[in-house]
Amino acid sequence: MNTLLLLHSLVRWLILLTGIWAFIRAWQGVSSKSPYSSADTKAGLFFMIFLDIQFLLGLILFFISPLVKTALGDMGAAMKVTPLRFFTIEHTTMAILAIALVHIGRARIKKTTEDAKKHKLALIFFGLALLLILLLIPWPFREVLGRKWF
Numbered sequence: 001m002n003t004l005l006l007l008h009s010l011v012r013w014l015i016l017l018t019g020i021w022a023f024i025r026a027w028q029g030v031s032s033k034s035p036y037s038s039a040d041t042k043a044g045l046f047f048m049i050f051l052d053i054q055f056l057l058g059l060i061l062f063f064i065s066p067l068v069k070t071a072l073g074d075m076g077a078a079m080k081v082t083p084l085r086f087f088t089i090e091h092t093t094m095a096i097l098a099i100a101l102v103h104i105g106r107a108r109i110k111k112t113t114e115d116a117k118k119h120k121l122a123l124i125f126f127g128l129a130l131l132l133i134l135l136l137i138p139w140p141f142r143e144v145l146g147r148k149w150f
Helices: 002-032 038-064 066-073 082-111 115-136
Strands: none
Touching: 002 038, 002 115, 038 066, 038 082, 038 115, 066 082, 082 115
């Protein structure tokens, strides 16, 4: 389980890097009214790929985690304990929403023919996903969750 948790934690950084890359490309595209290039497509694609990998790792962790098993044993009591509620409900729900936003965004971008609209869609969908991801990460400064940087 520790190896999976470490992998899950490391992939977070790849997601943040590719998410920021995709967001910046979209921002620049909207600002400069540039054509939607293959680099823009790759930025969104890598963002999505790393999110999908993270989802698989997270799904495995969800089902083998003693923390989640404890929470699922008594959800009423778990909702009163911040770490149990966070990892069982909040973290999981926001992660699924972020993944859905990226997938929906990429699908809508593919269907759009106008470059300006593609950049705008990327900015909206990838930006919202990135915001959710920043909120769902158990950062070390969130002391009640007690996680480390890696």
